[in-house]
Amino acid sequence: MNGSLPQRGRIGAEQSQILVDAVHRLSGISIAPTKTSFLEHRINRLLQTSGVANVEEYVKHLRVNPTGLAALRLVEALTTHTTSFFRERAHYDWMMAVGLPAVVAEGAGLDRPLVIWSAACSTGAELWSAGMVVDGYGRNRNLRWDLVGTDVSQKILVKAAQAIFEEDDILPIPEEMRKRYLLRSRGAPDAKSRYRIAPELRSRARLGWVNLLDLPSGMALTADIAFLRNVLIYFDAEDQLRAAANVARRIQPGGYLLTGHSEGLASPPPGMTLVAPSIYRKE
Ligand SMILES: C[S@@+](CC[C@H](N)C(=O)[O-])C[C@H]1O[C@@H](n2cnc3c(N)ncnc32)[C@H](O)[C@@H]1O
Structure with missing residues (x-):
């Protein structure tokens, strides 16, 4: 150049x-x-x-x-990285009320670590939101759990690993979660506050580069709940099914796949059933 x-x-x-x-x-x-x-x-x-x-x-x-x-x-x-904490809030409410109890009943978090995968994680807002929910659910249940975030953009993965957010970014996070999971950085007195995700969540996360259309066959990952949201809209119909099938293959039996509420797949990924709008369950 x-x-x-x-x-x-x-x-x-x-x-x-x-x-x-x-x-x-x-x-x-x-x-x-x-x-x-x-x-x-x-x-x-x-x-x-x-x-x-x-x-x-x-x-x-x-x-x-x-x-x-x-x-x-x-x-x-x-690539477009638009994301936010607790985006499409209904999925997090569903996780707390239905998804987490269901996967724990299958042994996740008890016999083996419960794994949440944010498959197109962008800055990590989705990953950390899910982490806050699992931590809240698992705290008194002694669950073992991990977070996995993947994306095709190296640049955004660096940002996700930093886990630092601006004042405006954190607004959708409920107050009690902000207190528990965010550390406020001490910048210059007149500088805008910045917030870092607390080590108790960061230490559970693995981040890595993947292309959802070409997942390495040897990738060591089996998720209990996979978020595949607001990325399928950028693919054509054939690639949407391919990406969803690739992710579905790495979900535990009894586990779940979440797509964006506006991203209807033409048909459920192989081995999965649509159980609620934008929520698929693996048989
Ligand atoms: C709009 S963001 C969605 C972030 C988050 N899932 C959400 O719903 O808020 C889409 C993300 O998908 C990533 N992406 C696009 N194509 C991808 C691919 N083939 N494999 C993995 N990630 C991809 C982009 O880099 C971007 O960070």
């Missing part, structure tokens, strides 16, 4: 196609090449930060090395 000044610019139809094909190949994310203003906005930002002069040159890098640095940066540039 050269150091010449980046030029903002329009992206032609052929270049759009090459860029969306590359990101699809690497992550399954399906972007219509006609979404030119979205592509131009994200790609121009990418050119600025990567020091590549223009989109033609970026495409050349992709052609020379379709899985190299330019390709990885493209995935980073085109």
Whole structure:
């Protein structure tokens, strides 16, 4: 990559196609090449930060090395990481009332650790929310449990591992949980407060890079409850089923898969039954 000044610019139809094909190949994310203003906005930002002069040159890098640095940066540039604590709150209420008692009845947390997997974890807000719920449920039951967070974006995984959030981020967390699971950082007196997830949750979490469309067969993970939320919308119908099947394969019998409330799958993943809106149970 050269150091010449980046030029903002329009992206032609052929270049759009090459860029969306590359990101699809690497992550399954399906972007219509006609979404030119979205592509131009994200790609121009990418050119600025990567020091590549223009989109033609970026495409050349992709052609020379379709899985190299330019390709990885493209995935980073085109992924969307919107998330929040206790997003789609109904799933957490369901966990407390139904999901956790059901998986514990199957031996999770007792004979073996109970595992919660946030399969497209973004900053970790989903993972830590689930951790707060499990900790509350398990505290007087002496449960053993772990958290696993995975994502296709290396950058967001670094952020998830830091587990540091701004004042606005923590607003959806119930007050008593904030007191218990957040540590306020002592910055300059006039600086905005920042909050770090407490070690009792962080110490239970493993974070790792995965592409949900291409999960390594040797991946040592079997979850009792897997969150696969607000990521399927970025895949085409075939890849949605593939990603859901890949995750379902790594769920314990009697365990659950949660999808986003707006992400209806065309059919339940193999071996799973829809038991409530956006909640599947493994037979
Ligand atoms: C919109 S966020 C959703 C975060 C969280 N699950 C939630 O519901 O709030 C989507 C996340 O999916 C990740 N992602 C996209 N494609 C992926 C893939 N093929 N494998 C794993 N993660 C992927 C993105 O990097 C992003 O962090």
